[in-house]
Amino acid sequence: MDLGTVLACILSFLAAAFSSAGGVGGGSLYVPILNIVAGLSLKTATAFSTFMVTGGTLSNVLYTLIVLRGHEKGGHQPLIDYDIAVVSQPCLLLGVSVGVICNVMFPEWLITALFAVFLASATFKTYGTGMKRWRAETAAARRMLEGGSSLGDGAGEALLGQKDGDGHRRQCVDLMVLVTIWLCFFVIHLFIGGEGAKGVFDIEPCGVTYWLITIAQIPVAVAFTACIVHQKRKSHAQNSQEFDQAISVKSKLESLPVYVFPVAALLTGVMSGLFGIGGGLLLNPVLLQIGVPPKTASSTTMFMVLFCASMSMVQFIILGVDGIVTALVYAITCFVASIVGLVVIQGAIRKSGRVSLIVFMVAAILALSVVVIACSGAVRVWVQYTSGQASTQRNAVIMRY
Template sequence: MDMVTTILVCILSAMAASLSSAGGVGGGSLYLPILDLVGGLDLKTATALSAFMVAGGSLSNVLCNNLLLLNGSSIDYDIALLSQPCMLLGVGAGVVCNVVFPEWLVTALFALFLGLSTVKTFQAGFVCWNAESDGVVRVHAPAGGKGVEEALLMEEEEGGAGYETPWAKLAVLMLIWLCFFVLHVLNGDKDGKIITRVRPCGLKYWLITSSQVPIAIGFTAYILYRRRRNRHNKPDQQKVGKDTVVYNTIEALPVVVFPMAALLSGVLGGLFGIGGGLLINPVLLQIGVPPQVTAATTSFMVLFSSSMSMVQYLILGMKDIKQALVFSAVCFVASIVGLVAIQRAIVKSGRVSLIVFSVSAVMALSAVSITCFGAVDVWRKYIDGKNMGFKLPC
């Protein structure tokens, strides 16, 4: 990639990071077409770079929510705890699939997934628009146009008051991440040369890899047990304010909803180099979680899953690390700028759904462009007689 192309990719990636930071999605579906079509990279290389960019943007989003905007209480750590083990398990499976699957299949699956996600995001946007319209009717002042703006400002101030970071839950999340990280390090890189000399695709390799399944199930079962025990010990304790909706929604759902959705989003995130937020985000919106809580929680979860994808690509022998760090830094800064600007626009206009619709439109264009480019690329490889089949995972 020459200097002019690199600068153009950085500019477009910064714009994509600014847009994606509003809804809490990682932006991988926007980065991939940019790296593929503009940067001229093949889809697998673009996928690995995208994992770094998603991690950088999500990190700045989480830091900005907790430190700069003072609305860290919007993050629902219960949803994150319940979903994270299965999401990280899915990331590992997705990265292996990325290595095994031929590029034409990755392109087809990506186009299908992005098309479905576009429809879901448009639906979430319409739901959000209708909810905002209902809110205008309820809070509009009879004598003027200040009612909505004042209500929004008051809600934002209440959200940031008296918030304390739940360090115990953060510690459990970090422990989960470290457990999966240790397993990947033990397996080593593609030549088995990290700490232990584990032969790729050997018995020890698959034993270590398959141990992710009981670890994910064990953590999920433990978290569910602790939730039920705490609810039994404190039956009268209820969350108040905007958290009441989230609390009641989680309690009314089957316990497997969040882990299964997280597992699927993790697989897709590892396969396509995205953080999985494009799947989790519509799910949370459709089950009734408020948009601001959805955005903050999704961004927080994407940080863990995308960082795990990033580590796995490094272990698998990824090249162009300096370039990946540059793009990641660009997305880090752009996400902060975009999040601050979008928050101000939301307070001024009172409509978060406008951002959801804009991201949906970009996703639709990305689905069309990546499908067309992928079809042409697959045809060229077929004409050249290149290998179009599956590969070994190691």
């Protein structure tokens, strides 16, 4: 193991800790680290980053389900909102596929510019959201000192009101639905390839069969989303009829149309595929803007990113990515670092009583990603321009898809 790999592991550990604390995947930081510090090619760095994101999000989700659940809402209210996840996941995966096609069509300089502008805008908006929540927490703390009221933990309620007895059963059903969605899209991507890898069958890129399989993702996503939304509305109506108190405990989310989340997930997926990064960096700020509490937004985002990243990781394993042992070392590093980041941020939240720290962490990661990706992208575009490789590489990418 050379010095560059050791340094890349250290930087990846720090990146994973910060990313996990903020509730984002961290792919936007891993790829430049592997490419610049470890000296890996961009294609290999992208493949390795899927292992790292999967490792980090897996430990984050396990820690949230096993450890944090016992500290929130008396131990019965999970931080992960399964309603948001199951409603949004099909459109998120569909959007990623659409974004990848746009990524192939657009020149790299335009993608880099759009990405920098979008992340800069998201940084300012997320920072503004954090400041609003900070002021609200300050006012709540003042009222607590004056009148003895408690400071909210920022976890929020689930998207749909539910009985405690039904909660576990519904979560298991939602999880099975998510696994089914994962398998459907995984089979499609296994046929046509993607993320820099070829499919398992010799399907001609951009041929009739290729596009038929690609377009098949649209009815699959629409069918899943329609069925899930219908079932959630039906379930919510039954809860409202059976329990009068369900109306009084509704969160702000329940006043929003259910289609808000699929549409937001679709747009987030398109941008993720277009910019070539995981959805966490984009999905978390979107959920915060919609009004999802920071803890719920962070945990739910990591849960959804786990499904996206694991799909790419399994595909790379099946198709035989080079250096899988090294990739697993990076993944284990991120697995451990993710827990460290969660422990630190949760300790800071408990001591300060300010959940807005998560929002500021997201804003900081966004700002850092703007600098890292914009600079590395600009250097890459300049090198391609001066060497005359831009058009050649673009044509090669188009042929791959």
